[in-house]
Amino acid sequence: MVAILQSPSAPTQADFHAAISDRSDRWFSACLKITRNRDMAEDAVQDALLSAWNKRHQFDSSARLDTWIHRIAINAALQILRKSRPNAFEPLETDIPDHNDTPEHTRANQELGKNLAAALTHLSEIERVCFVLKHLEQWRLKEIADEIDTNVGAVKQAIFRAVRKLRVRMAGLQGEAL
Amino acid sequence: MNDDTLVLYYYNDGLSDRERRQVEAALNSDPAVAARYEALCRQLNDMADPALHAVPAHTLQRWHDSIDRAAQMERNRQQQPTPSFSLPSFVWGAAITAALAIGIAIGVFFTSADTNAPIADFRVADLQPQDNATAFTRGVKMYLRDTQQELSSMPVDTAADRAMLILQIVEQNRLFERAAEQNDSQSLARVLRAFEPILLRLAADDIAPEDAEALRAQLAFELNVMLTKLSRDASKDSQST
Numbered sequence: 216m217v218a219i220l221q222s223p224s225a226p227t228q229a230d231f232h233a234a235i236s237d238r239s240d241r242w243f244s245a246c247l248k249i250t251r252n253r254d255m256a257e258d259a260v261q262d263a264l265l266s267a268w269n270k271r272h273q274f275d276s277s278a279r280l281d282t283w284i285h286r287i288a289i290n291a292a293l294q295i296l297r298k299s300r301p302n303a304f305e306p307l308e309t310d311i312p313d314h315n316d317t318p319e320h321t322r323a324n325q326e327l328g329k330n331l332a333a334a335l336t337h338l339s340e341i342e343r344v345c346f347v348l349k350h351l352e353q354w355r356l357k358e359i360a361d362e363i364d365t366n367v368g369a370v371k372q373a374i375f376r377a378v379r380k381l382r383v384r385m386a387g388l389q390g391e392a393l
Numbered sequence: 394m395n396d397d398t399l400v401l402y403y404y405n406d407g408l409s410d411r412e413r414r415q416v417e418a419a420l421n422s423d424p425a426v427a428a429r430y431e432a433l434c435r436q437l438n439d440m441a442d443p444a445l446h447a448v449p450a451h452t453l454q455r456w457h458d459s460i461d462r463a464a465q466m467e468r469n470r471q472q473q474p475t476p477s478f479s480l481p482s483f484v485w486g487a488a489i490t491a492a493l494a495i496g497i498a499i500g501v502f503f504t505s506a507d508t509n510a511p512i513a514d515f516r517v518a519d520l521q522p523q524d525n526a527t528a529f530t531r532g533v534k535m536y537l538r539d540t541q542q543e544l545s546s547m548p549v550d551t552a553a554d555r556a557m558l559i560l561q562i563v564e565q566n567r568l569f570e571r572a573a574e575q576n577d578s579q580s581l582a583r584v585l586r587a588f589e590p591i592l593l594r595l596a597a598d599d600i601a602p603e604d605a606e607a608l609r610a611q612l613a614f615e616l617n618v619m620l621t622k623l624s625r626d627a628s629k630d631s632q633s634t
Contacts, residue, residue, distance in 0.1 A: 228461070264460060
């Protein structure tokens with residue numbers, strides 16, 4: 216019975232090592248964008264690896280192992296974030312004011328290369344997570360809503376607010392660069 | 394046609410077929426909408442994935458190790474003979490289970506007092522949040538002390554016995570880790586989580602005796618640090634009340 220359930224081409228220990236060597240920086244970076252905390256991102260990848268190893272016989276051999284682990288790692292990061300800040304994904308009715316416009320923050324952002332990473336720091340938790348999952352990870356709105364226990368409408372609103380803020384901020388940063 | 398609708402059109406998600414056709418019609422017939430959409434696309438396309446963050450070498454090694462250990466544990470489990478009654482293993486298992494039961498009873502029962510309020514007796518109703526925290530801390534301390542004792546007197550001659558005992562400790566550790574998270578003790582949960590890779594390394598059947606001894610010493614040290622910290626925190630709490 217077990218033999219029937221187990222995929223004959225379940226990824227091996229060597230496959231996992233190869234995936235870790237080749238792609239763990241991507242998993243870690245994705246988790247870091249979600250959690251904004253290095254320890255939490257490291258824990259998410261660690262949890263994802265053990266979870267993927269334990270479920271490796273369920274792996275669809277037509278898929279890519281690193282992509283599968285990537286997805287599990289993001290789920291783990293969301294779970295860790297939710298545990299650490301239980302209200303992180305509560306939808307906001309209104310835009311939150313941007314408290315990060317101090318001269319120190321502006322300078323820090325300039326030093327960060329005026330890139331998206333810097334602009335993302337100005338978003339609320341739900342805005343950042345929804346934008347990262349939609350724009351960078353290409354998740355469907357429904358998937359995002361299901362994963363963070365909210366509805367599609369709330370995800371859309373979070374993305375709209377995120378895009379509005381990012382467009383203003385990125386345009387400002389590009390203007391400064393000229 | 395507002396920009397929010399154009400954002401959904403860009404992502405090809407969240408619009409019905411009818412809404413998509415409306416956007417397409419507006420883009421074809423209204424140059425102002427087309428120009429706005431073009432600007433939006435340009436800006437969103439510019440929001441490329443930020444640079445990758447390098448994983449620290451020691452973290453990368455930990456991830457590789459965790460796969461090796463998980464694989465090793467699996468092999469150990471598969472190599473174990475069909476269960477037969479073993480008195481030493483039974484005694485160890487019973488002792489660990491008893492410690493687990495006591496620790497969990499103290500830690501988890503009291504921390505869930507609030508949710509049990511309607512059916513709880515007067516003792517539970519009288520509990521304050523601080524009592525919950527104290528009870529939980531007491532449970533954790535008891536678990537850490539028991540683990541210290543188990544590790545110091547653990548048989549190292551048979552790998553299978555050792556692996557089985559450590560697996561039980563790992564299970565306990567996970568229970569306390571979850572309980573710590575439920576008690577908003579994130580730092581404690583992290584410390585308990587950090588014990589797991591060390592325990593798994595200790596469980597490997599190919600570990601050299603001197604390496605096993607070093608790992609046991611490392612665990613004993615970590616447990617001691619944690620116990621001291623918990624005692625100090627408890628002492629501070631009692632002084633502040």
